[in-house]
Amino acid sequence: MIRxxxxxxxxxxxxxxxxxxxxxxxxTGCSGGDADTRxxxxxxxATTSIEPRADETTATPTASETSQWTPEEAAxxxxxxxxxxxxxxxxxxxxxxxxxGPETNELFTRYSGAAREALHAEMLxxxxxxxxxxxxxxxxxxxxxxxxxxxxxxxxxxHCLDTSEIEFLIAGETQPEAPPxxxxxxxxxxxxxxxxxxxNERIDYRVGSCEW
Numbered sequence: 001m002i003r004x005x006x007x008x009x010x011x012x013x014x015x016x017x018x019x020x021x022x023x024x025x026x027x028t029g030c031s032g033g034d035a036d037t038r039x040x041x042x043x044x045x046a047t048t049s050i051e052p053r054a055d056e057t058t059a060t061p062t063a064s065e066t067s068q069w070t071p072e073e074a075a076x077x078x079x080x081x082x083x084x085x086x087x088x089x090x091x092x093x094x095x096x097x098x099x100x101g102p103e104t105n106e107l108f109t110r111y112s113g114a115a116r117e118a119l120h121a122e123m124l125x126x127x128x129x130x131x132x133x134x135x136x137x138x139x140x141x142x143x144x145x146x147x148x149x150x151x152x153x154x155x156x157x158x159h160c161l162d163t164s165e166i167e168f169l170i171a172g173e174t175q176p177e178a179p180p181x182x183x184x185x186x187x188x189x190x191x192x193x194x195x196x197x198x199x200n201e202r203i204d205y206r207v208g209s210c211e212w
Contacts, residue, residue, distance in 0.1 A: 080155035095133035135166035160210035
């Protein structure tokens, strides 16, 4: 059974993946199109203030707020979030090196399914066109949207970022057509198989807000 809950967390200092150039699939969540609304495709302190709706809070969840998750589910969420942050930290290092550094193959093992296919295409394009990431995105929040504690557990994370301080370079030069950075929220599926987590699918994303 999949359990779902919307939660809001405080900004963290860990860098996470997302950016504002349509050439980077994993960073933008898309390969082009309607970039100012939403799409279906395959995270420093926050620099943007987000005003909550009346029925929402940005406070750190208390024990009562997180009690919807069972101990098993909470443990899975903690594992998945730690893996996700580590994988995206590695992604940033690899993207800054243009997907040509020694850690590229290691990054590839962090992905599976549709997300792996998209990353592979991105690696080929970035290396071929000498595309590199400059700067780091800022994590606003990473929260669990749903969890399935079966034989092969799944956790879906909602990931809000601020991409104002990054840009993509082609052969060392800024892309003139690159869309502006700002708030983006990603919804990514993580799966565990054989005791190993992978980022499996970009379910959805939205530009301009941390809200769905």
